[in-house]
Amino acid sequence: MTTATLDRGSTRRxxxxxxxxxxxxxxxxxxxxxxxxxxTTTQMEKALWYLLTATRGGTNRxxxxxxxxxxxxxxNQLAEELDVxxxxxxxxxxxxxEHNVVEPGGKDYGKLYFLTDQFEQHRDTFESILEAVD
Amino acid sequence: xxxGALIQAASALAAVNIVFLVVLxxxxxxxxxTFQTTLVLGLIAFGVAMLVENAVAVYFFFSMQSFYSGDPHxxxxxLVLRAIQLVALAVxxxxxxx
Numbered sequence: 181m182t183t184a185t186l187d188r189g190s191t192r193r194x195x196x197x198x199x200x201x202x203x204x205x206x207x208x209x210x211x212x213x214x215x216x217x218x219x220t221t222t223q224m225e226k227a228l229w230y231l232l233t234a235t236r237g238g239t240n241r242x243x244x245x246x247x248x249x250x251x252x253x254x255x256n257q258l259a260e261e262l263d264v265x266x267x268x269x270x271x272x273x274x275x276x277x278e279h280n281v282v283e284p285g286g287k288d289y290g291k292l293y294f295l296t297d298q299f300e301q302h303r304d305t306f307e308s309i310l311e312a313v314d
Numbered sequence: 315x316x317x318g319a320l321i322q323a324a325s326a327l328a329a330v331n332i333v334f335l336v337v338l339x340x341x342x343x344x345x346x347x348t349f350q351t352t353l354v355l356g357l358i359a360f361g362v363a364m365l366v367e368n369a370v371a372v373y374f375f376f377s378m379q380s381f382y383s384g385d386p387h388x389x390x391x392x393l394v395l396r397a398i399q400l401v402a403l404a405v406x407x408x409x410x411x412x
Contacts (some may be wrong), residue, residue, distance in 0.1 A: 235345075235411070236344075236345075236411050296383070312351070
């Protein structure tokens with residue numbers, strides 16, 4: 181009897197300890213997830229500010245993004261439409277790809293480039309950067 | 315009195331820093347014309363302040379040589395500071411022109 185009560189007591193205690201540990205893990209996981217998410221969101225915003233306003237190629241990179249907003253295009257079409265050298269276009273595309281702003285739709289020569297979901301989530305940042313532009 | 319070799323080298327590095335800063339500030343002024351954002355305005359202020367800093371350094375090297383001539387350690391320290399700033403500005407210029 182006494183042993184049984186003790187056992188139950190100890191079981192209850194350990195169960196509540198488990199609850200505590202679980203709550204602690206949940207709290208840290210939520211906090212960690214929140215911090216991680218916060219970092220990735222601001223990363224795209226920072227990337228856009230840096231790539232468009234702080235660097236020499238910013239204006240052309242903004243034009244590429246605006247053109248890809250209409251529909252996906254390959255480097256050749258972009259070069260023709262924006263009247264920019266093909267090699268300049270591929271250089272800017274590489275940098276935009278490096279920062280997860282655009283992604284290719286295939287592996288072949290002449291592949292189309294798409295704006296990423298990450299970019300679309302932060303399109304308002306792009307629009308606010310371009311607010312003063314014509 | 316002849317200018318110390320170390321101070322001469324420091325002046326040369328400051329001159330290269332000035333070239334980097336002129337390039338950077340020119341890029342940011344052009345971008346400000348397009349985007350008109352506070353961030354770029356901040357970058358321009360940074361570039362101009364650093365330009366003035368390097369110009370003042372060169373002025374000191376030429377006009378106040380008695381400051382530096384006494385102690386070679388002072389000259390070394392001055393040269394090291396200019397060299398580190400050169401590395402910083404070279405990297406910033408590279409990523410800005412990419």
